[in-house]
Amino acid sequence: MMMRVAFRNVVRHRLRTLFTVLALSMAVALLADMLMLSRGMEKTFYRVLSSVGYEVRVCPRGTLPFATDAVLEESSRVATAVEKDARVDRTLRVLGTTLHVDSIPLFTMGVEGERQSLYRVVEGHDVVSGNDILLNRNAVTAFHATIGDSLQLRRDTAGATLAFERARSARVVGIIEVAFDLPGQRTAILPIATVQELRGEPDAASFVLVKLKSTDNNFVPLDQQRSVAASVARQFPNLSVYSVDELMSALERQLAYFKQFSLILSTISLLVTFLLVAVVLTIGVGERRGEIAALRSMGFRRRSIQSMILSESALLLAMSAVLGSVLGWLLAGYLDHILTQSPSLPAGYRFFIPSWREILMAVALSGVAGIIAALLPAIQAARIDIPKTLHEEVV
């Protein structure tokens, strides 16, 4: 019955309840989105890094993969030495550069050998000979190329000087998808020896990827990844070596701003929930002092009065939870759309990954905040001085 009384109290003032629920819903939605934000970027980064299938990365000292133009000059020596570790399955040397086709820039990765997972061949086959080239769909569209076509590759900047530079011919043998591609980026794959030749840097590599031997499900425990990374780092103190989670830590600084932003806004959302419930219920109790005193005089226990007030809070929070969950889900998509417009972000990255886990966590946290906020008005209601209040109501 107290729930019925609480419900009637809540709907007694429809407009007030509407705005209260609206404000609470937005607070719940914002909280849910901020929880998604703090986990979304990390999840996406980790997913993309893990999808490449290599657990350790060996880079020039102080650099991150493709973050600079720096190269490892004796990359084959490094790769050979790393492969001697019994825990290592194989290595992959990668050399990045920018080539031009008809003055159109083309980001090119030179890789070696087969059995790699840096990219996925969706049509055709992988590179075999030194003249084979793979293109992503953006490159295929830009060059109007199909499998079997020949492309003239040149190094350095576009312009008339290119006319005097010798071109290297390559045959398109396949179309690929690359997880790290930026939106609109044109990417190509060539054998590493071809890229080294074009750059005039034999045995150079931008970094070396290391694949570890795994047990089942292709999973390598984190401590083993770190152990191999540490071992390689000891062997080559002039290089930077990262396991996947160490790479995540290196990226932490870039993620720090968003994580802190989400923490601040989450706190504010909870504060708004707390304040709104506290204010609405406190004023509501003040309005109904006479009613409450009459109930107490009739023999209603303090606990019953408290449960009535807490029930009102629970009702407001329940309504807000439903609306807030829907709003939060929709907002996540909208906010993600804004942030993924960033030009320096690979196409597959997400900031917000709609998830019921975060929504339920937001609802639970808001619920706790709301119930705590309702405690003081509930206690105040139960402690109303009956004779004094009845007297004041008559006056």
Add this chain to the structure above:
Amino acid sequence: MPAPDDLIIRAEGIGKTYRMGSELVDAVQNVDLSVARGEFVALMGPSGCGKTTLLNLFGCIDVPTSGSLQVFGEDVAAMKEKRRAELRLRRIGFVFQRFYLLPMLTAFENVELPMIEAGTPRRERSERSRNLLERVGLSHRLKHRPHQLSGGEMQRVAIARALSNQPDLIIADEPTGELDRKTGASILALIKELQTGGLTVIMATHDPHAAELGHRVIEMEAVRT
């Protein structure tokens, strides 16, 4: 002289002092009164003489600051609030001047409310609510909210509510204070009818005609300072 076991109220030298800011105010001083089961006692006196305070003490809403007060044989000052609430719920019914119906509940639900708190089973309380409202002449107003009722009808609902847990004692504080003469008379007639059925009633009133309905009329004076 009623036997001690028949006394519902036994007050000896009771007083109640309130603090108003820095001042102490004696609302009631040195009252001796006994009320036997089945009696109808009317309290009369000018405004501010302490009628409401005395009713609050008898109704276990408040606790005396001096003297000895026993209600249903129990010392009120020694009772914990929980026990006093229990008595108010199950053995005492209140009728107020201002009705104090819950505005968002229907007449039926207002009457039902104390029975729910007392844990009465649904079927029983539903039947009793209906009967009580019929008894006070409001069987056609079950689903009406207080603002849809007249003053007299609201007071009838309040009376039905006061009877919902089958109390032994009814405390009525100026039950006709907000009603016109005719309506007030009908309310008083209803109270008298209920009392005749064996209920004990203590009623505070300004109205001499109302006071005449009682077995005893007690005149109160304000505390002299």
Add this chain to the structure above:
Amino acid sequence: MSFNHKSCLIACILASATADVAAAASPIVLESRLAGEMHLAAGDTVSLRLPGTSSSQQFVVSGFYTPPPDPAGISRTSRQAWMPLTDLEHFSARNDRVSRFVLSLKAGANADSLLDALNSTHLGFRAYHARDVAKQSSQTFVVISNFHKAISILSILTGAAFLAAIVLLQVQELRRSLGVLRVIGISKRRIYTVVIGETVLLANVGAAAGVGVAFLVSRMVNSYYRSYFATNLVFSSIEGWHVILAFGIASLVGVVLGSIATTYLFKSEINEVLGR
């Protein structure tokens, strides 16, 4: 002048504690932060090595420089250094090669026509106006700014709804008094004036408190992030239009919701309003 060959500079500086200065050592200017981080002073000798190589070259620290705050570089972990171009070309074995030219024009010179002329030469480079470069490099911040705007709009809507609920509560509290005023014949216009005046006042008091809190929080944000990113950038600033917006919204909600709530009360049954 800086040579944008990051691989020269990133984490490859080895501080030398010796006071011995190689007679042939070239001068280098380092970013100020390195003075504290690596306990360097002018006159010290440092060894630089290109990443992935084993050979190094010594330079003498001729001074320190603090680059202007750059939003694009707040999360930069690398450090910068400056040296004569010829020294860097020699060190990196990239003779007569630079990443870019920056041009300073004579007073009154037409930058757009120069851009057209340079770009039509097809000599293997492209020229850009500095503002276009700035625009392109700040795209990420445009995105972040849009994100902040979206969150701001949501926060404003939440705050407005919160305020609306409070205003309605406030008017409801006055319910009985308003009922009595009606009964005794006070005009509706006067009642509206009183109620709306009160709701607007309450809302603006809240807005004033909110602006005060905003200034405080803004200072805390700047203090924290300047320390975290070791920069003098301004991360948060409260401007005049923010304050005007806060009071504007508060007043608007006070007027609109106060009017709606009062109108609703006028339409209610007088008995219900008086609580009878």
